[in-house]
Amino acid sequence: DLDLSGTVGAMLRSTGGTSAPIFGFGIVDTATDVKVTLNDTNAFMVKGSVTEADLGFDNFRFGIDDNAPRMIFEDFGGTTWQLDSNGNNFRFFQAGSVKMQLASDGDLSLENNNLDNVGVIFLKQQASADADVPAYGQIWTKTATPNQLWFTPDGGVDTQLDHTGAFPTTWSDTGITGAELETLSDTSDADSLHSHSNHGASHGNTLDEAYDEGGAGAGRTITVDDGSPIELIAAGPTTKVIDILQSGGGFPELQLRPDGILFGPGGGTPQDISLTRSGNNVLALGASDKLTLDKIGATTGDVLAVQSTLKLAKPLVLDKGTSANIDGNDEISIPVVTWLYLTSAGATDNLDGIGAGTEGQVVFLTVVAGKDITLVHNGTVTAGKKLMINGEATVTLDQDHDFAIAIYDATATVWNVLVPGSGGGVGNHNILDGSVHQDSVADGVTAGSVIIGNDTPKWDELVISIPGANILNVLGIANGETVPSWKSVLDGTNPAATAATASPGTSLISAHRDHVHPIGVGTTRGDILIWNSTPVASRLVAKTAGAYVGGDGTDVVSTIPKRTIVLTAAGGKEATTAGCAAAAVVEAGTNDVDYWVLDFDKDTDEFAFWNIVMPGNYDGGTITFRVYWTAASGSGTVVWNLKGRSYADSAAIDQAYTDVGETSTDTLITAGDVHISPESAVVTLNGSPAGGEYVQIKVNRDISEDTLTADARLLAIEIEYTTDAISDAI
Structure with missing residues (x-):
């Protein structure tokens, strides 16, 4: 141990029986022990106010752990604060989790922590937001004068945030979130809101985005206090205030601008103006509203076109135009109003023409009080267009309540004029006044008179001509005359007798009706x-x-007329001896047409018969017949023979035919067609024929005379007989 207590020193010792080398350096005084140790954990520790027993790694440490450089702060309670590096990032840990990270690009990240600051945070301005990072948003300062605070979510929609409690004076280059729209309660919060537009696919804001950002209902309702409207201020008359585009841009585009509501193809150049309801081109106004149209369209002369019925629930009011002075050519220029007052330098003047209008243009013309203006029909014009007046007569408007209606016909280049008012001779007047009706002669009215066209020609009165006694006057025209006059057609002359040969008369006067004409021939009753x-x-x-x-x-x-009897194949019967085939039904297969036939062989004479009673008006004379027939095939002619016997009351049935009958010859034209033979020569019935008698008719095919190569099929027989009475009763 090297112990330098109270002084600056160093020590090298092994403590606690451990073999770990410890290097210590410290300054010890009576108040503080400062010791520096290096232990077996490769940690460099600094600790104050400790004893030797505390020289472990539980205090302030510097060292290398797991090959990662780091700085660890640890208090006596065991809480660790750690600074280390991870790749190119510098991180600050607490309790094992990252609390703050400083990246190599300068970005500072706070993980799940609040940034509390009672001072000021400075953000350096930049031109635009950084690249979007999923699940992250950006708060940044945009370069401007002055610069602006912006927020950009990971969706890339930039939103300006530099307002507090109220919108700024100007919004530009941005969208507005739904939450922001909901704050527009009155002008105390938003004095004005200026138009904005999208800038690029990743910028701008839509109503749907506003809905997403602001929650349910956001951006869809703006509540404005009474008397505090939202003001949309545009820089100029054509600046877009509200611009509604189809999703993705392009047509259609609806713009609200100070100079109007424009609907068009988009791109900032609308071409049409359309006020519609359900696509029906209807403009609806309230009962008390008034619509004033100075011009519809881009050029002078454009009109309001109504494709369906125009219904007006209120009176049609025409603005009164200023007076139009008639010029030296007796014309006025094209009217710019619908109701026009006519005036002139003098008290009277003519109006020959009006400047060319638009097809179908309607103008109401009246006169200034004290002026008499004559509308000239089909007059001479210089610059204007002629007036073609209904009735083809010149009309004078001499009262300020007189008026005329003029409609321009661009095809004929004339103004068609109707004068429904009064004054100037167009009020109450005579039919034959010679003035208003300039094609008439001025005449009065006489009882019984008629109006005729005279030689002038004009309409004129023809006074009634009262004839003398026994005379009748009629209105007529004699040869060579062109104008009708009264003619006397009856006198007292006796009529001439009817002659055997007609001859023309020369008098235009007829005799009275109460006369007698002799016939000149004898008479016999009936x-x-x-x-x-x-x-x-x-x-x-x-x-x-x-x-x-x-x-x-x-x-x-x-x-004496003839009558007919028809005998059909269905009513006939094959004879017992040498009979034809029995009556049969044949079908024409294509259209399923059934018909009765009696077939007669081509090689043998065969017979059929009918029994009938002759009508009561049969005069007992000769008869004739025609045969209706056909054939299924073959070619050539067929000869039909008919004979008959008439039986009176109590006559024997079994009697011979003394008359062999007559024939009717016909040629086959087309198999399967109906053929009608010529009328036969007259046939005399055997016996004593008379009306009401029993008669047998017998028919056969005479093969010795015909050439038809197939069976002849009889369809019907028509018999003609003469009569002696109208009724056929017996």
Whole structure:
């Protein structure tokens, strides 16, 4: 041991029986012992007010532990404070955890600890925030004059923080969080809020971000006290105050600016103005609101276009324009208002034209009190456009309540004018006044008169002409005349007798209606007076029983009409001897058309028969027939033969046919088509034929005369007979 008590000295000893070498250095006095030891833990210790027993490593130590340089402070209670290095970082530990770290790049980190300071913290300004670090935010000073305090989260959205309890006078280059928006309760907290815009993809603030930062409802509601509005102050009329963009930018963009609300393609250059509701281009105003439109569009002359019905719940009010002076050419320039007052240098003047307007432009014209302005229809113009007045007449507006409505037609380049008011002869006036109606003669009104067009030509009065006794006057025109006049058409002359041959008359005056014309031919009861082919009046005997009067294409004749009976294949029956095939139904397969047929063989004469009763108006004369037939195939002609026998009351049925009948020959055109044979020669029925008798009709195919190479199919037979009465009752 080397012990230098009370003095500065050094000692080298082994204590406590340990073999660990200890080097000690110290100054000992009556108040303080200072000892320096080096023990087996490679620690360099400094301790004050200790005894030899305390010379362990429980006090102030310097040393190397686990190959890491460090400085350890340890109090008597065992609490350790440690300074060491980790890579390029310098760390401060307490109780085994990092409390503060100073990185090689100058960043100072406080891990889960508060920074309490009653003084001032200086942050050096810089141009922008550092690179984002996940789960870390940055507080930094931005270079400006004066510089600004900013916060940047790990999402990269920079927010300026240099306000305390109120927003600054100017916000720029930044977004506003939801929490900040919620503090805008009145202008005591925010005198003004200026527009801001995004700068780069990693800057700016959106409403959704404001919602995220401020919590539920943040950034969505701004409550303003009554009388304390939020002011949005722009640097100029076209400066954006509120700019709403589609997500990602681009079209559409809605801007609120001092000079209007602009809606357009975005990029700061809106092209359209659109006030819409549900996409229907509707502008809605409250009941007490008033909309004043000085101009809609970019150029003079643009108009408000209404694509659907325009409904006005309130009266349409037109602003009264200033007076328009009629110039030396009797014209006015294009109106810039809808209601225009006309005036002139003198008390009276003409208006021939108005400057060219816009297609469909409407102008109301009235006159200044004390002025008589004549609107000239289709007048001569120099610079303006003509007035085409409804009614094609010049009209004078001579009262300040007179007015006209003019509509511009850009295609015809004229003003179409309607004058609904009164004054200047357009109020109460005569039809034939010769003034307002310039196509008329000034005439009065006479009872019974009519208005005609005279030779001028103008509308004129034709005074009634009262005829004498037994005379009738009518309005008429004689040959060579162009204007109608009253004509006398009846007198007291007796009429001439009707002549056998017609001859023209020369008088325009007719005889009275109460006269008698002799016919000139004899009469017989039941006859008809006709004009025959001579032509002269003649009698037509029309009382023959069953006769009808009709035309034969040339003359009127009396004739006895024919009647018909139809016999169908379905009603016919094959004869017992040499009979045809039984009646059968055949189907035309394409369209499923069924029809009855009687088939007659091509190699043998075959027969079919029908039994009928002749109608009561049958006169017992000859009959004719036509055959309706077809064939399934083949070609050539077919010859049909028909004969018949009539049976009177108590006549024997079994009687021979003494008349062989007549034939009707026809040629097959197309298989499967309906064929109608020509009308046959007359057939005389055997027996004593008369109306109401029983008759048998027998038909056969005469193969000795025809050439059809297939079965002939009979469809129906039409029989024509003559009559002697209208009724067919027996």
